[in-house]
Amino acid sequence: TTKRLSQAPPYYVTTPIFYVNAAPHLGHVHSAVIADCLYRYRTLQGLGCRFATGTDEHGLKIQQAAAAAGKDPLDFCTEVSSRFKEVFRSCSVSYTDYVRTTEDRHRRAVEHFWTVLLNNGFIYKGSYEGWYSTPDESFLTPTQVTEGTDSLGREIKVSTESGHKVEWMKEDNYLFRLSDFRTELQDWLKANPKAIQPERFYHLVLQWLENDLPDLSVSRQRSRLQWGIPVPRDPEQTIYVWLDALVNYLTVVGYPEKHSQWWSGVHHVVGKDILKFHAIYWPAFLLAAGLPLPQAIYVHSHWTVQGKKMSKSLGNVIDPLERSHTFTVDGLRYFLLRQGVPDTDCDYDDDKVVKLCNSELADSLGGLLNRCTAPSLNPEQVYPQFCDTSFPKVSEGLSGRAVLEDHKMVRAVSELPAVVMENFENLHVYKALEAISRCVRLTNGFIQRHAPWKLNCSEPKDRLWHDTILHVSMECLRVYGILLQPVVPGLADKILSRLGVRPGERSWDHALDFLSKHEGRDCPYEGRALGADTGVLFNRLERN
Ligand code: ME8
Numbered sequence: 001t002t003k004r005l006s007q008a009p010p011y012y013v014t015t016p017i018f019y020v021n022a023a024p025h026l027g028h029v030h031s032a033v034i035a036d037c038l039y040r041y042r043t044l045q046g047l048g049c050r051f052a053t054g055t056d057e058h059g060l061k062i063q064q065a066a067a068a069a070g071k072d073p074l075d076f077c078t079e080v081s082s083r084f085k086e087v088f089r090s091c092s093v094s095y096t097d098y099v100r101t102t103e104d105r106h107r108r109a110v111e112h113f114w115t116v117l118l119n120n121g122f123i124y125k126g127s128y129e130g131w132y133s134t135p136d137e138s139f140l141t142p143t144q145v146t147e148g149t150d151s152l153g154r155e156i157k158v159s160t161e162s163g164h165k166v167e168w169m170k171e172d173n174y175l176f177r178l179s180d181f182r183t184e185l186q187d188w189l190k191a192n193p194k195a196i197q198p199e200r201f202y203h204l205v206l207q208w209l210e211n212d213l214p215d216l217s218v219s220r221q222r223s224r225l226q227w228g229i230p231v232p233r234d235p236e237q238t239i240y241v242w243l244d245a246l247v248n249y250l251t252v253v254g255y256p257e258k259h260s261q262w263w264s265g266v267h268h269v270v271g272k273d274i275l276k277f278h279a280i281y282w283p284a285f286l287l288a289a290g291l292p293l294p295q296a297i298y299v300h301s302h303w304t305v306q307g308k309k310m311s312k313s314l315g316n317v318i319d320p321l322e323r324s325h326t327f328t329v330d331g332l333r334y335f336l337l338r339q340g341v342p343d344t345d346c347d348y349d350d351d352k353v354v355k356l357c358n359s360e361l362a363d364s365l366g367g368l369l370n371r372c373t374a375p376s377l378n379p380e381q382v383y384p385q386f387c388d389t390s391f392p393k394v395s396e397g398l399s400g401r402a403v404l405e406d407h408k409m410v411r412a413v414s415e416l417p418a419v420v421m422e423n424f425e426n427l428h429v430y431k432a433l434e435a436i437s438r439c440v441r442l443t444n445g446f447i448q449r450h451a452p453w454k455l456n457c458s459e460p461k462d463r464l465w466h467d468t469i470l471h472v473s474m475e476c477l478r479v480y481g482i483l484l485q486p487v488v489p490g491l492a493d494k495i496l497s498r499l500g501v502r503p504g505e506r507s508w509d510h511a512l513d514f515l516s517k518h519e520g521r522d523c524p525y526e527g528r529a530l531g532a533d534t535g536v537l538f539n540r541l542e543r544n
Contacts (some may be wrong), residue, residue, distance in 0.1 A: 011047045034298065136159060176216045197427045340429075372447075384527075410472070
């Protein structure tokens with residue numbers, strides 16, 4: 001059931017690049033942790049992988065934020081960008097590339113990209129008149145604008161989608177022939193039903209594409225916006241921040257000279273708020289530039305706090321650094337990926353983190369590790385022997401001590417890697433974790449059912465059965481440890497090290513080699529000494 005991917009193109013995964021006008025919050029870390037999980041998962045499958053994140057540093061709102069802080073814009077960007085780096089590092093986000101849109105390599109990539117679009121006839125000079133939202137850096141059609149009030153109660157126009165204030169704007173600038181691409185985009189999506197995951201968002205984009213696409217303004221007058229990349233050969237205009245920002249994905253892999261190999265394997269992780277930019281504008285730009293389209297766009301929903309989207313402007317942001325200290329990095333990552341359902345928004349609550357981590361990480365998973373390795377049950381501290389007469393295959397008749405329930409568990413664990421793989425690949429990481437968690441419960445039930453602590457190990461038959469129970473449980477735990485590496489790398493390492501599983505024995509393929517003795521093959525771990533006892537797997541969290 002598991003595909004061999006060694007012939008597949010290299011895997012390149014990206015996060016959005018984040019605006020530096022606000023400090024990193026839990027929502028940003030959520031995107032980064034999803035991308036990190038995909039990156040680690042593909043790496044385990046033995047693929048060459050690359051993982052990029054970074055910061056989006058141009059545009060009016062950043063220019064304004066720097067001015068408000070009384071700082072030079074570049075210094076301001078450098079400061080905030082390094083905070084993003086620091087937060088990602090401390091949340092075990094193992095990016096291989098970090099890009100900033102104020103870097104020279106990026107300016108060169110954007111200038112080149114612009115020139116290609118222009119030479120291919122997709123950019124023309126025109127004039128734009130309409131609504132513009134600075135916080136969203138977005139042009140809006142009249143149907144996307146509604147009545148609202150500002151903080152002083154005055155009537156203003158706001159964006160229906162974001163609620164941000166919009167202004168009427170009229171200026172000469174360059175337009176991109178977005179309208180030319182509607183059919184091509186529809187054809188692309190129809191031919192690639194997995195291009196946007198989860199499915200719900202794929203249908204949403206197809207629905208958007210049922211309407212005409214107006215041409216898109218892709219520059220701003222320099223007099224309005226100085227903090228950005230000038231249009232090549234027209235210094236009176238600045239390139240629109242979204243065009244500038246999207247090109248970051250190409251910059252990372254060496255566009256325009258040497259991007260082609262990595263570009264063929266690009267996968268974007270994005271929040272649903274920026275789906276239109278990634279699923280419509282970006283593919284249209286790429287088609288116009290004659291470049292391949294992304295392999296997949298993975299979309300996730302938002303964290304809310306008491307029902308409201310977490311955002312700096314609402315002042316309800318959760319600080320990921322502080323929470324990673326309180327709940328540990330693995331606790332926080334596990335919560336984000338186990339509770340963060342991509343299709344719908346989820347409400348963040350500290351109590352939920354405590355409950356989930358205590359029940360699934362401390363009690364269930366930690367309890368299982370402890371049961372298999374505690375000196376009271378495993379005095380010799382080894383990976384014990386498997387005895388096939390006490391645990392015969394179902395096909396040989398259930399004459400041993402194993403019962404039907406045990407065989408059901410073995411089957412569930414052997415099917416687990418395929419289930420996890422499928423759910424990782426359609427971004428239902430929570431379902432993968434749910435399946436792992438269910439199997440952990442089955443294994444705990446298995447030990448409970450056979451109560452090895454009640455066996456008299458001076459009886460040779462009981463001793464064999466005792467060791468078999470532990471062997472089967474450890475094999476389960478070894479599989480869980482391997483499959484959990486992309487999500488909770490620290491805990492997974494602790495489990496595998498304690499079981500004596502070496503670094504070279506932790507790839508995806510090793511999870512497919514579950515309970516090999518049961519299949520009549522050798523087990524490389526049998527009889528091996530366990531690794532050092534480094535204490536409790538996950539300390540129970542206290543509620544405040
Ligand atoms: O949009 N819950 O940057 P940004 C979950 N620079 N994820 C959230 C979130 C929340 N409450 N809030 C933000 C930009 N995010 C552009 C992107 S890409 C070429 C340019 C995450 O700093 C989510 O991934 O506003 C969202 O799409 C992203 O942060 C927006 O970050």
